Amino acid sequence: MVNPSQANYQPPKNHLPLKQVLIFGGLLVTLSMGIRHGFGLFNLPITSANGWDRETFALTIALQNLAWGAIQPITGAIADRFGAFKIMVGGALMYALGLVGMALSTEVLNFTLAGGLLIGLAQTATTYSIVFGVLGRNVSAEKRVWAMGIAAAAGSFGQFLMIPIEQGLISGFGAQDALLILALMATLMLPAAFMLREKNFSHNQKLGEQTLKQALHEAFGNPSFRLLTLGYFVCGFQVVFIAVHLAPYLKDMSTLYPAVGSPMVATTALALIGLFNVVGTYYSGVIAQTIPKKFLLSGIYLTRSVVIAAFILLPITPMTTYIFAAFMGFLWLSTVPLTNGIVAQIFGVKYLTTLSGLVFFSHQLGSFCGAFFGGYLFDKTGSYQIVWFIAIVLGIFAGLVNLPIREQAIARSALA
DSSP states (O other): OBOOOOOOOOOOOTTOOHHHHHHHHHHHHHHHHHHTTGGGHHHHHHHHTTTTHHHHHHHHHHHHHHHHHHHHHHHHHHHHHSSHHHHHHHHHHHHHHHHHHHHOOHHHHHHHHHIIIIHHHHHHHTSHHHHHHHHHHHGGGGGGGHHHHHHHHHHHHHHHHHHHHHHHHHHHHHHHHHHHHHHHHHHHHHHHHHHHHOTTOOSSSSSOOOOHHHHHHHHHHHHHHHHHHHHHHHHHHHHHHHHHHHHHHHHHHHTTTTGSSSHHHHHHHHHHHHHHHHHHHHHHHHHTTTSSSHHHHHHHHHHHHHHHHHHOOOOOHHHHHHHHHHHHHHHHHHHOOOOOOOOHHHHHHHHHHHHHHHHHHHHHHHHHHHHHHHHHHHHHHSHHHHHHHHHHHHHHHHHHHHTTOOOOBBOOOOOO
């Protein structure tokens, strides 16, 4: 039989309405992605208040991303088998508890467990992979990548929205109380999860009798899946390094360029990343309907390298920082609907959450490296320049490895 994929999949009769999935899926990722996007703003206040070095904070965020990536395939497999509703509810509660733990922790271990492990687990249940699984099951094939682009754009809007909110909370209440207020906001993910509940969820849904073991064997044996996974590592490295370390980098560079030392410059830059991310993620989903997604991915990674190189080579001013943020924002998460769309197109939607989670694990390995080595190499060398250079080289590498990907759906013989 032919894999139910981009060409012929239709959702079941009892599917959720498209508008409902987009609105409440968008709300869920708006909160989950928006809150985490502002963690870099807490770097200097928390490390200064507790007498920690930057490597300590960076390690917590790195572990958060590693836990998120390592557990995502497991969370995805559970959601594919039993439905996403209970997973999302548990994730929302863990997110709130993790933020409370970060606020109340004065010991490194407690802070790392709350901000690293607990929030990392929460993100496996409240971010793109879970929402895209719901979308894949409830949206027709011809609208799938477009719908993923809408959901990714919602997460991007959350990043834009939450940056000034989080900076305002830090300025007005201090870092500790700001985290407690964010914990209350995280509970708003609970009603969104209830609105995404798939009634009478069926695991098979006429998607064939392929087992999870067969799906995993098929994916790991597919060269395009492996290439896609390699490229996604680079995405994670670049975006998390910038999200966590851009604010400290600008503060350091203020010795040469005093105008960029104001916290408002970093806040504005991170907000611009979120704002332009809305446009980039939406249009990546739109354009992917007309040209091969692998070419878009390759172009995104190569352009990122050019933008990063220009930023670190030119004199740094508030304006060049904002231009850098706008370009990076446009390219920020535009890889997400494309990558997940390719997975769905090649392998179908029955195990979409699981397979997307496996690809995402590579992304989070990159995120771990970007966050941790950013702090580690800074503490060793007193500079971020080596890490910026690594980000440029990796972008070129990712641009090249995406080109050989074959996006055609797999034609399967009858399964045992």
